[in-house]
Amino acid sequence: MNLNELLDKLVIKNRPICELGHLANYIPELDRAPKGALGIFITDINGNKYCAGDWNNKFTIQSISKLITLMLAILDNGEDYVFSKVGMEPTGDPFNSIVKLETSNGKKPYNPMINAGAIAVSSMIKGKDAKEKFDRLLDFFKLISEDNTLDVDYKVYCSESETGNRNRSMGYFLKSEGIIDGNVEDALTVYFKQCSIEVTAETLSKIAVFLLNNGRLSTGEEIIPTRVATIIKTLMVTCGMYDNSGEFAIRVGIPSKSGVGGGILSVVPGKMAIGVYAPSLDEKGNPIAGVALLEDLSKELNLTIF
Numbered sequence: 619m620n621l622n623e624l625l626d627k628l629v630i631k632n633r634p635i636c637e638l639g640h641l642a643n644y645i646p647e648l649d650r651a652p653k654g655a656l657g658i659f660i661t662d663i664n665g666n667k668y669c670a671g672d673w674n675n676k677f678t679i680q681s682i683s684k685l686i687t688l689m690l691a692i693l694d695n696g697e698d699y700v701f702s703k704v705g706m707e708p709t710g711d712p713f714n715s716i717v718k719l720e721t722s723n724g725k726k727p728y729n730p731m732i733n734a735g736a737i738a739v740s741s742m743i744k745g746k747d748a749k750e751k752f753d754r755l756l757d758f759f760k761l762i763s764e765d766n767t768l769d770v771d772y773k774v775y776c777s778e779s780e781t782g783n784r785n786r787s788m789g790y791f792l793k794s795e796g797i798i799d800g801n802v803e804d805a806l807t808v809y810f811k812q813c814s815i816e817v818t819a820e821t822l823s824k825i826a827v828f829l830l831n832n833g834r835l836s837t838g839e840e841i842i843p844t845r846v847a848t849i850i851k852t853l854m855v856t857c858g859m860y861d862n863s864g865e866f867a868i869r870v871g872i873p874s875k876s877g878v879g880g881g882i883l884s885v886v887p888g889k890m891a892i893g894v895y896a897p898s899l900d901e902k903g904n905p906i907a908g909v910a911l912l913e914d915l916s917k918e919l920n921l922t923i924f
């Protein structure tokens with residue numbers, strides 16, 4: 619069986635699992651997604667492409683954007699500065715949890731993959747105001763995905779911004795503790811916009827190719843040092859699937875980052891770059907059928923890194 623046939627088979631097998639989850643209706647616009655959708659797009663190390671199911675559906679990148687913003691924040695400020703404001707440890711708490719913020723050492727968010735950490739990272743993007751910061755960030759997304767068409771889904775952005783009170787409260791807390799240096803509303807605007815960038819499973823696969831190539835474009839040009847690509851992939855393993863990262867490491871064993879829009883971006887070092895779309899989520903906020911599909915794929919092809 620070739621890889622396209624295997625992917626078709628696994629999409630058919632796992633699609634019924636979509637029914638067991640729920641859409642991310644805490645962001646009202648995301649409640650309009652097709653609950654039964656499931657798709658996958660793979661680019662292998664030689665550039666061959668394979669896909670199945672709803673790989674061409676559009677959705678918002680959501681938390682997967684945290685990886686890309688972290689890359690630019692490290693380029694802008696250096697690794698030491700970024701990690702003086704945000705930790706490197708998994709929390710074991712939900713992605714939007716506030717509980718450890720006040721008790722953590724130095725009031726630092728535990729890691730850049732939870733919302734509090736990501737909002738702090740968004741505040742570090744250089745620029746005189748939210749517009750300049752976000753324009754630079756969007757240009758960086760376009761550069762590393764080698765896709766000039768990327769843009770914000772403004773309906774989702776407005777929906778997030780109008781209902782993002784929990785994220786706002788974390789932003790203001792971080793400001794009061796000096797974790798956010800600049801304007802807190804600018805940081806939140808950048809964060810809500812980066813989460814609302816519209817992608818497909820193919821786009822996620824393209825971004826994953828950049829990590830597969832350790833921060834180099836298809837031309838060979840180095841955009842981020844290998845060290846930064848390694849940091850990103852390591853955080854994907856330890857924190858990428860929120861408080862399910864441990865179980866995911868055992869069941870799937872592939873560095874991955876999920877988003878509540880239904881995306882999963884996965885990198886199998888030395889082998890392949892994967893984008894998944896499955897908007898129906900489990901109780902931790904991970905794409906329920908997407909995780910099941912990756913688990914099957916990992917077992918079939920022996921992709922675990924461990």
Ligand code: GLN
Pocket residue numbers: 680681682713714733778785813876877878879903
């Ligand atoms: N924009 C979403 C939020 O802030 C991102 C969360 C996610 O994808 N887990 O809640």
